[in-house]
Amino acid sequence: MSILVTGGSGYIGSHTLIELINKGYRDLISVDNYSNSNVSTYERVEKITGVVVKHYPIDLTDQNSCKLLFEQEKIESIIHFAAFKSVPESLANPLLYYRNNLDSLINLLECCQIFSCHKFIFSSSCSVYGNSEELPVTEKSSLGIPESPYAQTKFIGEGILADTVKAHQLLKVIILRYFNPVGAHESGLNGEPASARPNNLVPFITQTAAGLKDKLQIFGGDYNTKDGTCVRDYIHVSDIAEAHILALNYLEKMDKPIDIFNLGTGNGVTVLEVVKSFEQVNKLTLNYEIVDRREGDVEAVYANNSKAYKLLGWQPKFGLEEMMLSAWKWQLYLYEGN
Ligand code: WQD
Numbered sequence: 001m002s003i004l005v006t007g008g009s010g011y012i013g014s015h016t017l018i019e020l021i022n023k024g025y026r027d028l029i030s031v032d033n034y035s036n037s038n039v040s041t042y043e044r045v046e047k048i049t050g051v052v053v054k055h056y057p058i059d060l061t062d063q064n065s066c067k068l069l070f071e072q073e074k075i076e077s078i079i080h081f082a083a084f085k086s087v088p089e090s091l092a093n094p095l096l097y098y099r100n101n102l103d104s105l106i107n108l109l110e111c112c113q114i115f116s117c118h119k120f121i122f123s124s125s126c127s128v129y130g131n132s133e134e135l136p137v138t139e140k141s142s143l144g145i146p147e148s149p150y151a152q153t154k155f156i157g158e159g160i161l162a163d164t165v166k167a168h169q170l171l172k173v174i175i176l177r178y179f180n181p182v183g184a185h186e187s188g189l190n191g192e193p194a195s196a197r198p199n200n201l202v203p204f205i206t207q208t209a210a211g212l213k214d215k216l217q218i219f220g221g222d223y224n225t226k227d228g229t230c231v232r233d234y235i236h237v238s239d240i241a242e243a244h245i246l247a248l249n250y251l252e253k254m255d256k257p258i259d260i261f262n263l264g265t266g267n268g269v270t271v272l273e274v275v276k277s278f279e280q281v282n283k284l285t286l287n288y289e290i291v292d293r294r295e296g297d298v299e300a301v302y303a304n305n306s307k308a309y310k311l312l313g314w315q316p317k318f319g320l321e322e323m324m325l326s327a328w329k330w331q332l333y334l335y336e337g338n
Contacts, residue, residue, distance in 0.1 A: 007081030077119035179264030184330030191330030264303025
């Protein structure tokens with residue numbers, strides 16, 4: 001019986017495939033529509049692990065393709081990464097986000113019912129907390145008003161899962177709320193897929209440092225934070241990947257139909273602190289300017305991660321410095337034409 005990793009050629013999906021293989025898992029199937037990644041990722045996974053992952057080019061918003069996959073493969077559990085994830089892009093194109101992120105989830109859950117797949121791990125996001133009054137946020141913190149359609153799709157997705165487990169007793173679900181995944185694999189051979197127009201802060205930083213962008217724009221310098229820039233909880237992508245293995249193990253013994261875990265370091269860091277750390281560890285000077293705020297941004301969010309530590313046994317290994325070093329190492333690898 002296989003583990004289906006959706007979005008397996010993407011950033012977090014590919015790092016999770018690597019960790020699954022490192023932990024001895026072999027019956028793995030990955031699907032992706034390559035909208036935010038490239039099929040060449042699987043070659044990098046093979047280069048790092050020596051294992052070829054079976055993969056299919058599937059758009060999960062297509063119900064028939066989903067069903068065909070489950071007819072062909074005996075799938076026991078699903079780790080569902082595949083989704084669009086850019087805050088600004090979701091504001092510009094909300095229907096694309098609702099269609100993609102929700103249709104794919106619903107199609108998968110229907111297949112779970114039809115083909116008796118009862119274990120499901122869902123990629124959610126700290127963005128469901130909105131502008132929380134309570135910091136650090138725990139899994140019990142009240143969910144704020146999602147500040148973007150992207151955040152809304154994660155909020156609605158969690159609701160779909162909560163309703164579905166009530167109606168289908170055999171299904172067990174773990175929701176993982178990622179804070180801000182950054183960094184790259186320690187080998188320097190895998191990282192965030194290159195994108196001419198990156199969505200997030202750290203790829204913008206590394207592309208500016210590499211001269212691919214002439215200047216980093218820091219969105220907002222007038223927030224009520226220590227230096228006026230937004231606070232986030234940056235978490236190494238390999239720590240996020242490790243949490244998925246622990247969540248798979250936990251699903252076997254979980255005594256409730258659904259549970260939620262924050263995946264963050266617990267450290268709130270400002271945008272300027274990230275920039276300074278990047279400059280210091282990589283001995284570079286970054287060209288940046290502080291501009292107006294970006295619509296959809298929350299002022300500050302960072303995790304109380306004690307529940308994941310207590311129940312999953314998860315403890316982040318990497319600090320901000322390693323995140324910045326690995327991100328730069330990956331950018332250089334890309335820059336050399338890999
Ligand atoms: C971080 C901070 C920006 C770019 C989203 C999702 C989250 C996760 C990561 C999935 C903000 C500032 C950014 C730039 C900047 N997705 N910034 N200049 O929006 O916090 O989180 O992506 O795993 O779930 O919500 O991430 O990296 O876009 O922004 O100043 O060029 O960096 O304003 O304060 P975000 P981000």
